[in-house]
Amino acid sequence: MLKTNDDTRIDVTALMNEMGRSAHAAARPLATASEAVKNAALHAMADALEANERQILAANAIDVANGAENGLSAALMDRLALTPERIGAMAQGVRAIAALKDPVGDVIAAWERPNGLKIERVRTPLGVIGVIFESRPNVTADAGALCLKAGNAVILRGGSDSANSSAAIHACLIEGLRAAGLPETAIQLVPITDRAAVGAMLRGLSGTINVIVPRGGKSLVARVQEEARVPVFAHLEGLCHLYVDASADPDMAREIAVNAKMRRTGICGATETLLVDRAAADTHLVPILTALSEAGCEIRADSAVRSYYPTAAPASDDDWTTEYLDAIISAKLVDGIQGAIDHIETHSSHHTEAIVAEDPLAVERFFNEIDSAILLHNASTQFADGGEFGMGAEIGIATGKMHARGPVGVEQLTSFKYRVRGSGQLRP
């Protein structure tokens, strides 16, 4: 179905630059496309995904067979495999994006100057977005649909493991664009698996890419940080903390801890470190650790915690900076809210942190003094998700502080411009 990376006769740079030029050209009509036209395209895409279920499953079967042959891990195989249910969910996801409010043209702010100039700040598309992802084929549909809704052209570069599945899904997206009369180059999928294509995207395809969204593990993130010459929605680790204050309701603390760690251990909003107020060691600590252990969680603890809960393994220094993405938690006693803030500001990846407390002063200090994208009070860190925030869908969670922070939904995929209305004003 696809040319593979063995075809060395392809001039990768020329091919990629041509994709950049096509995307840039498509960005202009997309930026002014009406909400109705964009939604028509999205609904046609969803319909095409359902109508082409058989073709998508056949393409996916090739990827799954290749993956088994290449010895992909069980977790990767699970991400890769599609089913009729998963394809249906993908189509529903695209329809949900169609149902979101169109951000383009929104007046974010408006004011008038003493000289009569009327100024307004209006949302615009970003332009061309480059999405680099790994083995999840459904990202093809999610990212393509989200970028389109925000009026952006997108260049998708999926992992080689899911190349056939992504191509089959991409064909459905093209069908939707065509049905709505939008340029087919609005959503392009890089047709080669040569890693040089990623490098070309990170260099910006001769100024045509406005932002790169990397969705992948540490090696991709490291490469992006090293090579990117264009802005990036950085997603570093989700080294999330849960702090249990002495003022916390013990039952709530226990239930939140188990949900925050164990609901799904592989997502970036999963808690990795539990901090318990030293003043709560006698009351809250052991019930929480017992519940976590009963739920199948391994506990690695400092010596103070182990004096209360001796079956925990001893934590090493590395445990305070490790994103396990697994049924393991590090646990530590800290000196109240100040100790929690100090530990988090020192070790956190500034993604998501939660506090369980009834003391409003502790909560206010936690909210004010910790500089992470998402801070939660009396709720599970697993709520760190665009859908849970009501954004409808997200292309990822940004841990950087520029432009977007936290869930990146359609609104975060826009920029803005100023429109100024005058009546002949000259600047003195």
Added chain:
Amino acid sequence: MLKTNDDTRIDVTALMNEMGRSAHAAARPLATASEAVKNAALHAMADALEANERQILAANAIDVANGAENGLSAALMDRLALTPERIGAMAQGVRAIAALKDPVGDVIAAWERPNGLKIERVRTPLGVIGVIFESRPNVTADAGALCLKAGNAVILRGGSDSANSSAAIHACLIEGLRAAGLPETAIQLVPITDRAAVGAMLRGLSGTINVIVPRGGKSLVARVQEEARVPVFAHLEGLCHLYVDASADPDMAREIAVNAKMRRTGICGATETLLVDRAAADTHLVPILTALSEAGCEIRADSAVRSYYPTAAPASDDDWTTEYLDAIISAKLVDGIQGAIDHIETHSSHHTEAIVAEDPLAVERFFNEIDSAILLHNASTQFADGGEFGMGAEIGIATGKMHARGPVGVEQLTSFKYRVRGSGQLRP
């Protein structure tokens, strides 16, 4: 007053990384400093600038003498030279920044989810800002004060031409920080002129710099684009266009054209290209060009314009992409609003464009279809300025689309975080 770049014994990397660490450490108390404390520091800085006028002028005299010896251009010498009036204006500028609303802690948005989670998006400081500027010593005070107001630590790297002046001004800023009990490392000035210091900042000082603000000419911008490994508030050229529609009031068009081009030719909001509707060639074109010429402007025109105004010099292809920053304008006839949009979208640097027109449809198309940071109707492009927008002060104008676009004031020097208040919610 300063060590110069001849001291090769200085370990630039170690020195710069230590500055980064100090700035990062200062950023935490700054982020939670109250508005009153920050304003007290700013007022003390302004007072110190006035009280130390004699010392600042003495330091500036050294820079001016060196500049004359090094053969600096008249324009650069003018930017460099300080007077009692300019120092007074600098102090007033700092007081004006104190009078701005503190953006930190502002709730930008708030909503509640069906499960009862209350979400709010709150402004936070960005962290550590690196400002790289050239010969204007007043940027030391402006940039230092703006960054402080937004709760950020800043590392300032000025040009070697103004090193003594910047150091004398910086000493006044430190006095203000000290008076308010804020860490002195909140505003640091790089004490060496070695260009390797710029490279170190562009690499982010081991992860301590959150964003770089370059304020300088093309060679600095090119270096920043090539070397930066951290986010940058890009300021490319201000290749601004003025389009005169056939529906324009001829007098208004003439007056706006002269103001937009000639009020100050050296600023980024100065118009560089005049586009006139072919349907207005008989009515609007010649009066505008005559007025520009009488104001001392050189005109470089396409052949269509020259058939109406033969004294214009012929324009070359380069003229459509040249930011003159001088009393020169390129002029072209275009086919109505569509022709104007096509020319601007092809040639503009997407900084600022203006339309003079009475036809509302032409204005709406101009506002919708042109993707520049600032679009003006019936007003001069020279209004492209943070002060004129009511932002109080700006650290520059961003031509990129990420995070900030257009004037960069205190609000644009912030990020945000989410605060989520729950009552024990678990994610299903």
